[in-house]
Amino acid sequence: MMHRPSLQRQLLAWTLGSLTLVWSVFMVIGYMTGVHESDELTDGHLASVASLLLAQPNTSFRERVDVTELGVAPGLKAHDYQKSLSVYIWDQEGEVIEKTGPAPEPSYDAEEGFSTLSLGNPPQQWRAYSRWNAEDHARKITVLLSIEEREALAADIATHVAAPGLWLIPFVAIVLTLAVRRGLRPLMELSARVRALDVNHVNQLHAPPHEEFQAMVDAIENLSGRYQAALRHERELADAFAHELRTPLSSLELHASSLRGALSPEKYEAALGQLEHAAARTTAIVDDLLALARASRTELADAAQTLDLAELVRDIVVEFAQAAYESKHELAVSGPNYLLVRGHPVLLEIALRNLLTNALGHTPAGTVVEIRLNDDPLEIRVCDDGDAKKTSSEAAQTGAMVVGLGLGHQVVQRIAAVHNGEFVATGPDACGWRCYIMRLSIGDQSDSQG
Amino acid sequence: MRILVIEDDAGITHGLNLALGQQGWAVDSVDTLAKAWAALKTESFDAILLDLGLPDGDGTTLLKKLREAPKGGTPDPSTPLLIMTARDQVAARVRALDMGADDYLTKPFDSSELAARMRAVRRRSMGRSEPTLRRGKLVVNPSTRQVHMADKLVELSVREFGVLLALLEASPRVLSRQQIETSLYRWSEALESNAIDVHIHHLRRKLGDGLIQTVRGIGYFVPEDTGP
Numbered sequence: 001m002m003h004r005p006s007l008q009r010q011l012l013a014w015t016l017g018s019l020t021l022v023w024s025v026f027m028v029i030g031y032m033t034g035v036h037e038s039d040e041l042t043d044g045h046l047a048s049v050a051s052l053l054l055a056q057p058n059t060s061f062r063e064r065v066d067v068t069e070l071g072v073a074p075g076l077k078a079h080d081y082q083k084s085l086s087v088y089i090w091d092q093e094g095e096v097i098e099k100t101g102p103a104p105e106p107s108y109d110a111e112e113g114f115s116t117l118s119l120g121n122p123p124q125q126w127r128a129y130s131r132w133n134a135e136d137h138a139r140k141i142t143v144l145l146s147i148e149e150r151e152a153l154a155a156d157i158a159t160h161v162a163a164p165g166l167w168l169i170p171f172v173a174i175v176l177t178l179a180v181r182r183g184l185r186p187l188m189e190l191s192a193r194v195r196a197l198d199v200n201h202v203n204q205l206h207a208p209p210h211e212e213f214q215a216m217v218d219a220i221e222n223l224s225g226r227y228q229a230a231l232r233h234e235r236e237l238a239d240a241f242a243h244e245l246r247t248p249l250s251s252l253e254l255h256a257s258s259l260r261g262a263l264s265p266e267k268y269e270a271a272l273g274q275l276e277h278a279a280a281r282t283t284a285i286v287d288d289l290l291a292l293a294r295a296s297r298t299e300l301a302d303a304a305q306t307l308d309l310a311e312l313v314r315d316i317v318v319e320f321a322q323a324a325y326e327s328k329h330e331l332a333v334s335g336p337n338y339l340l341v342r343g344h345p346v347l348l349e350i351a352l353r354n355l356l357t358n359a360l361g362h363t364p365a366g367t368v369v370e371i372r373l374n375d376d377p378l379e380i381r382v383c384d385d386g387d388a389k390k391t392s393s394e395a396a397q398t399g400a401m402v403v404g405l406g407l408g409h410q411v412v413q414r415i416a417a418v419h420n421g422e423f424v425a426t427g428p429d430a431c432g433w434r435c436y437i438m439r440l441s442i443g444d445q446s447d448s449q450g
Numbered sequence: 451m452r453i454l455v456i457e458d459d460a461g462i463t464h465g466l467n468l469a470l471g472q473q474g475w476a477v478d479s480v481d482t483l484a485k486a487w488a489a490l491k492t493e494s495f496d497a498i499l500l501d502l503g504l505p506d507g508d509g510t511t512l513l514k515k516l517r518e519a520p521k522g523g524t525p526d527p528s529t530p531l532l533i534m535t536a537r538d539q540v541a542a543r544v545r546a547l548d549m550g551a552d553d554y555l556t557k558p559f560d561s562s563e564l565a566a567r568m569r570a571v572r573r574r575s576m577g578r579s580e581p582t583l584r585r586g587k588l589v590v591n592p593s594t595r596q597v598h599m600a601d602k603l604v605e606l607s608v609r610e611f612g613v614l615l616a617l618l619e620a621s622p623r624v625l626s627r628q629q630i631e632t633s634l635y636r637w638s639e640a641l642e643s644n645a646i647d648v649h650i651h652h653l654r655r656k657l658g659d660g661l662i663q664t665v666r667g668i669g670y671f672v673p674e675d676t677g678p
Contacts, residue, residue, distance in 0.1 A: 239537065243503060246536035246557035247459050254465025257561040261472040271468055278461050 008184050015180060016173050023169055027162045034158025041157075042150045043114055046129035046143045049085055053098075053141055054133045086126075086144040092137065103144040106130075110142065117144070124148070186210050190217070199224045200231065240410050244285050251278035288411055291350050304442070309339045309348070313373055313380065316352050320360065328365035335373025343419055343442045351415040354408035355382040355436050364389045372435075379421075379439045388432025412438055451496040451572060451615070452633045455479040456486040456512070457534070458504050462557075466499065469561035470568075474595065474608040476635050482506045490516065490525035494632060497568055497575075502535040502546070509533065510549055517550035530571040534559065569593055576619055583618045585672060588661060590618060597657075604656050609634060613649045617662060617672045626669040 086101025094108045104120040112131045119126050125147035133139045186208035193205055197220070205224075207217040255271045255278065263271060317333050324331045352371075359369045363386025372381040409423065416423040420441035427434035453470055457463045458481040470477045478493075480486045483506050490498075498516075502509040519527040532553045533546050543554045552571040555564060569592050573581070583590040587600040595611055597604045606614065612634045617625060627646045650662055650670055662670050 242538065243536035247462060249558035250534075251459065251461030251465050253558045254462065254469045254561050258465060258468035258472060261469075263468065263472075267468060270464065274461050274464050281461075 007187070008181065011184065012177055012180050015176050019172060019176065020169065023165055027165045030162045030165065031158040034161040035154040038154035038157045039150070042127065042145055042153060043129070046085070046114070046127065046145060049087065049143045050129050050131055050141050053087060053089065053143075054131065054139065084146065084149065088142045088144070090140045097139070101144065103146070106142050106144065108140070116147065186213070194220060197224065199227050237410050237414070241285070241289060245282065248278040248281040248285070252282065288350060288354075291346055292411060292414055303344050304342045305345065306340055306342050307345045307348075309341045309343070309380075310336055310373055311338060312345060312348060313352060313371055316349060316356065317371055320356050324360055324369065327360050329360050329363065330366075330368045332368060332370040333373070334370065336375055339373060339375050341378065341440070341442050343440065344415075347415045347418060351412045351438055352380065352382075354411050355380075355438070358408045358436070359384050359386075362386070377439060378442065379437055381435050381437045383427075383433050383435040385432045387428040387434055409436070412436070416440065451568070451612075452476040452478070452494075453497050453499055453568070454486065454489055454493075454495040455499045456483070456504065456509065457481065457499070457501040459501075462501075465561075470565065473565050474612050475568075476633065483509070483512050486512055487515065490529075492524070494524065494526065495529055496633060497572055498529055498531040499568075500531055500533050500551075502533060502537060502542075509535070510546060513546065513549050513551060528575065530575040532567060532571055534564070566593060572619075583615070585618065585621070585661065586675060588657060590614065599657055606653070606656065609645075610649050610652055610656075613646065614653055614657075617670060621672040622674045624665050624669050624671040629669070
């Protein structure tokens with residue numbers, strides 16, 4: 001099974017990744033701030049001790065060697081921040097008059113203020129603060145703190161500042177994961193509905209009502225609707241073709257089987273005539289079918305050629321003259337003398353033949369059938385005044401046919417679509433004129449002359 | 451058997467007239483629902499052959515109307531009806547059968563199959579399951595159109611066979627001359643006034659006097675078997 005990327009996983013990865021990054025930066029900054037603050041704190045402590053001791057009277061100091069390390073003696077409270085400060089006090093001659101703490105003796109000549117000294121053997125780093133008493137420069141004091149202790153304090157403070165962040169990260173990650181999953185639920189629902197969408201039956205997606213989905217939902221429903229309309233149209237066309245093909249085939253079958261039985265000479269001849277008629281009708285339908293099957297917009301681009309639509313119309317009308325005479329119809333053509341267009345001549349011929357066949361076949365004797373050719377907009381109209389000539393019962397029958405749009409009209413509709421056009425029926429108007437209009441969007445190639 | 455064909459295509463109608471006529475059946479045809487209803491209201495038919503796509507509507511409307519007609523009147527709501535159409539979808543077949551059609555044939559169809567189905571729906575409508583009709587030593591097979599009397603084949607003309615079949619199918623009811631005529635002749639056929647009497651005479655000569663009985667002033671009938 002193909003592994004597909006998951007939007008939810010991707011969103012979680014980005015969210016948690018970003019969170020971890022930001023969190024790490026905050027923790028580093030917190031740690032550094034902890035170190036910095038602890039440095040300032042210990043420096044301030046050194047300075048405070050120095051000030052406090054210098055404020056003591058001179059007699060308070062005498063040299064002591066029994067230094068007791070703070071925090072080691074029993075009974076004394078060992079606090080985390082209780083550090084082992086070392087103090088050296090010199091007189092004006094540079095004699096140590098007071099000393100406490102474990103630090104090796106620093107140089108008497110060291111400058112006043114803060115400094116980091118390397119003392120002892122092996123050398124150790126010490127943070128020191130030195131100053132003279134302000135009144136008479138009789139005593140110099142240096143307060144020292146081991147850098148190691150100072151850094152331990154800094155690390156302790158920094159760790160306490162940053163530790164909550166470390167504990168919080170997994171908790172925030174879990175909460176974020178749940179939030180992302182919950183937030184994506186409408187999208188998951190939409191995804192499930194799209195996956196379950198049966199375009200053959202349902203138009204409505206019934207998607208979650210979120211604004212962000214609206215454009216997509218509209219587009220899907222629109223596509224689904226168009227697909228269903230196309231499917232319906234194809235089914236109707238297939239039904240129409242099936243009906244039209246099966247009818248002459250039935251006639252062929254029945255007449256062929258009846259010819260095997262006993263028939264009078266007249267019935268035999270009539271059966272043969274019907275066989276020929278049904279065969280011709282089947283051939284015409286198959287021709288239409290093949291032409292339509294080959295017709296597509298892509299093919300039109302290849303097969304399109306410049307043709308005189310006016311001449312094509314006249315030629316076909318001439319072919320129908322005898323049929324119109326026999327059925328007592330009057331044929332007429334109006335429009336420009338020539339009209340050059342780019343189109344599929346065979347398909348246009350089929351369309352016009354279908355319209356004329358329908359007009360002659362479904363209107364009563366005496367009907368005027370007029371083919372009107374227009375260049376702007378480009379259209380072929382096949383109009384008849386059959387409704388004005390019909391008896392009431394004929395009118396009822398034709399009405400039903402027109403509403404149903406038979407195969408001929410389906411074919412014309414398809415051909416018009418292939419030519420980027422449309423097929424519409426209008427009327428009948430007050431005078432009984434009904435028009436079938438094939439509009440084409442193929443453009444004329446030159447100016448027509450009327 | 452008299453059949454009403456309701457079909458708007460002239461070619462198919464012509465073919466059906468020939469094919470069903472060769473079976474010895476009388477076929478009348480109309481091309482719209484309105485004409486069909488008018489015919490059904492005035493004439494009695496043994497079976498109806500109905501196309502669905504007609505110029506003035508869908509054939510199922512006539513089917514529905516026919517099946518909803520009052521019993522015992524004209525048209526007879528129990529008249530066997532067979533649908534013939536180009537619509538081959540299952541849904542269309544189911545719908546038509548559920549609405550009361552007795553059978554459904556998709557175009558194009560074989561004429562012998564059509565005839566067999568017509569005989570079957572006719573048989574069912576009369577409550578018979580046997581394909582042959584028997585009376586004493588007489589055996590009549592409507593599908594092969596063969597008649598045997600005491601195991602001997604009897605040659606009958608198309609009309610004689612039609613009269614015999616009508617009487618056997620109606621047995622023991624008495625059929626008037628007019629009822630026999632309507633089951634044998636189309637609207638367009640000219641008929642001699644004594645044509646049925648002549649056919650009965652020929653049948654009695656070929657099958658014996660005891661089979662077909664006369665009820666004076668009314669018509670003819672074939673009595674049921676009364677014993678072994």
